[in-house]
Amino acid sequence: MQKRVGFAGLGLMGSRMARNLLEKGFPLAVWNRTAERCRPLADAGAQVARTPRELAEGADVVVSCVADPAAVERLVFAEDGVLSAARAGFRYLETSTISPDLSRRVAEALRTRGADALEAPVTGSRIGAERGTLLLMTGGRKETHEELLPVMMAMGTKAIHCGEIGQASVVKLIGNTIISFMLEGLCEGLVVGRRAGLSPETILEVVMASGFASPYFTFKGGAIARRDFDTHFSIDLLVKDQGLMLDEAGARKAPMPGLAAIREVFQSARGQGFGGEDIAAVVKVLERAAGL
Ligand code: NA7
Numbered sequence: 433m434q435k436r437v438g439f440a441g442l443g444l445m446g447s448r449m450a451r452n453l454l455e456k457g458f459p460l461a462v463w464n465r466t467a468e469r470c471r472p473l474a475d476a477g478a479q480v481a482r483t484p485r486e487l488a489e490g491a492d493v494v495v496s497c498v499a500d501p502a503a504v505e506r507l508v509f510a511e512d513g514v515l516s517a518a519r520a521g522f523r524y525l526e527t528s529t530i531s532p533d534l535s536r537r538v539a540e541a542l543r544t545r546g547a548d549a550l551e552a553p554v555t556g557s558r559i560g561a562e563r564g565t566l567l568l569m570t571g572g573r574k575e576t577h578e579e580l581l582p583v584m585m586a587m588g589t590k591a592i593h594c595g596e597i598g599q600a601s602v603v604k605l606i607g608n609t610i611i612s613f614m615l616e617g618l619c620e621g622l623v624v625g626r627r628a629g630l631s632p633e634t635i636l637e638v639v640m641a642s643g644f645a646s647p648y649f650t651f652k653g654g655a656i657a658r659r660d661f662d663t664h665f666s667i668d669l670l671v672k673d674q675g676l677m678l679d680e681a682g683a684r685k686a687p688m689p690g691l692a693a694i695r696e697v698f699q700s701a702r703g704q705g706f707g708g709e710d711i712a713a714v715v716k717v718l719e720r721a722a723g724l
Pocket of ligand 1: 500
């Protein structure tokens with residue numbers, strides 16, 4: 433028997449992940465803060481829930497894909513939240529990127545009601561969500577990981593169990609730290625290169641023929657060369673993750689001087705009005721600073 437899925441959060445990622453669940457045959461209900469955004473999925477056959485509680489009442493598992501910790505607080509702990517409908521056997525799959533602490537708090541609250549949560553932050557961006565090729569990293573009980581594997585494999589191609597609840601959130605934040613460094617390095621280099629009269633194409637040709645080549649440089653470097661800042665992953669959300677990582681590092685007494693500096697550059701991008709644009713748009717801040 434396929435699980436009945438309730439999907440909360442139909443943004444850039446969630447709307448595409450939910451569609452894959454529907455197309456792969458899962459009975460689906462959806463909820464989104466702005467109800468209007470449920471329409472395309474309702475037209476495709478999904479039920480629409482009026483509240484997260486209603487969503488949870490009619491589902492065996494609720495999948496969450498919302499922006500940030502405040503959104504998860506609302507979704508789970510509000511009076512009409514998911515927690516109020518949790519019962520024995522109910523499952524909650526958290527694909528949003530949030531703090532390890534909040535992830536643990538959600539799981540503890542659900543477990544007191546005989547339910548369970550698995551954190552499963554994703555990577556693969558908008559294209560991976562659309563094609564159903566996301567990589568999921570999970571934290572929580574191994575049995576719950578196994579139980580929810582069919583649901584996860586409707587949205588992605590691989591799910592790696594990282595450890596107990598909270599640990600996958602740390603791995604996800606490490607990943608977004610690496611993205612931050614790669615992008616900052618690429619953008620700083622492209623700006624100096626432009627100043628020196630080099631084209632982005634020449635720089636990228638050498639990078640991609642080198643031992644430090646990465647598909648990520650082709651993806652983001654290509655977008656920058658085309659001046660295409662259509663959002664795959666927004667600056668607002670990456671700054672949220674950089675902040676979560678710096679909080680985690682602080683709690684663990686581990687310095688992150690590089691990330692702290694990079695976060696200021698991305699924060700400037702928000703200040704200059706680029707928060708909703710793709711993370712590649714951070715190059716515009718560095719170009720302005722260089723007088724380009
Ligand atoms: P988007 O496209 O910014 O979508 C964010 C979603 O979160 C969207 O459905 C929002 O609802 C919802 N949201 C935001 N704030 C709230 C609150 N306070 N309460 C309830 N729902 C809320 O993000 P992405 O799809 O790119 O990313 C989603 C997650 O995956 C995020 O954690 C990333 O870091 C990874 P709205 O439609 O605005 O009403």
